Structure formats: C-alpha cells, structure tokens
Amino acid sequence: MTYKNITTFASVVAFVFALGFILMPAQLTSYYNVTLNEGGILIGQLFGASLLGFGVLNWFGRHFSDDQARQGLVNANLVGDAVGFIFALLGQLNGVGGVNSLGWSTVVLYLILAAGFAYLRFMGK
Numbered sequence: 001m002t003y004k005n006i007t008t009f010a011s012v013v014a015f016v017f018a019l020g021f022i023l024m025p026a027q028l029t030s031y032y033n034v035t036l037n038e039g040g041i042l043i044g045q046l047f048g049a050s051l052l053g054f055g056v057l058n059w060f061g062r063h064f065s066d067d068q069a070r071q072g073l074v075n076a077n078l079v080g081d082a083v084g085f086i087f088a089l090l091g092q093l094n095g096v097g098g099v100n101s102l103g104w105s106t107v108v109l110y111l112i113l114a115a116g117f118a119y120l121r122f123m124g125k
Contacts, residue, residue, distance in 0.1 A: 003070060003124065006116040007058045010077060013109065014055030021048025033100040054080070071121075078117035085110035 020028040025044030026036045036044060054077070061073045088107045091099060 011058035018051035
C-alpha cells in the first residue's frame with residue numbers, strides 16, 4: 001500500500017458518497033432502511049459537503065511531497081475514519097434505527113480506510 005494508492009482510494013470513496021448525500025440523501029439512506037425527514041436531509045447534505053471536502057483534500061494531497069503536509073493529511077483521515085468505524089460498528093451492534101445489514105458495508109469501509117491510514121501513520125515511510 002502506498003500513500004498515493006490509499007489517498008486515491010479514499011478520495012474516490014469520499015466523492016461517491018459525497019455526491020449521493022448531496023444530491024439524493026433520502027434515497028441513499030433508504031438503501032440502509034433509514035428514512036430522513038427534512039432536517040435529516042439537510043444534515044445528510046452537510047455530511048456530503050464534508051465528504052466532498054475530504055475527497056478534494058485527498059485527491060490533491062496524493063501529490064504532496066512535503067512530509068509534514070502528508071502527515072497532517074494522514075492524521076486527519078486516520079482520526080475521522082477510526083471514529084467513523086467505532087460509531088458505525090456500535091450502531092450495527094446495537095441495531096440503531098433499524099439499519100439493515102447493508103450497514104455492515106459502512107463498518108467495513110471505515111475499517112479499510114482507517115487501517116490504510118494507520119498503516120501510513122505507523123508503518124509507512
């Protein structure tokens with residue numbers, strides 16, 4: 001796993017979910033058996049905006065040559081993905097909101113991303 005591969009993967013994942021949450025949050029969450037009201041739609045769109053920002057950061061950050069800039073990008077992603085993994089896992093284990101088994105894909109995706117950035121943080125060059 002290289003820095004460029006992990007940041008590219010993270011940016012593509014972020015872009016895909018960002019577009020879904022920005023353009024069609026209610027439809028996207030319905031796949032998980034979650035229904036959003038108007039407030040939930042707004043929160044979903046705001047989440048999508050944040051994902052879009054991380055997608056752009058990771059996309060352009062793929063080419064960072066400065067070690068401090070790379071480390072900052074890796075640390076931010078690691079923290080966000082690790083916390084996301086914890087909450088996604090707890091949500092699935094506790095059956096929060098009737099989220100169906102597709103919710104496990106979110107757990108796995110956060111785990112993959114957190115593991116990739118942990119690798120870069122603690123074992124990568």
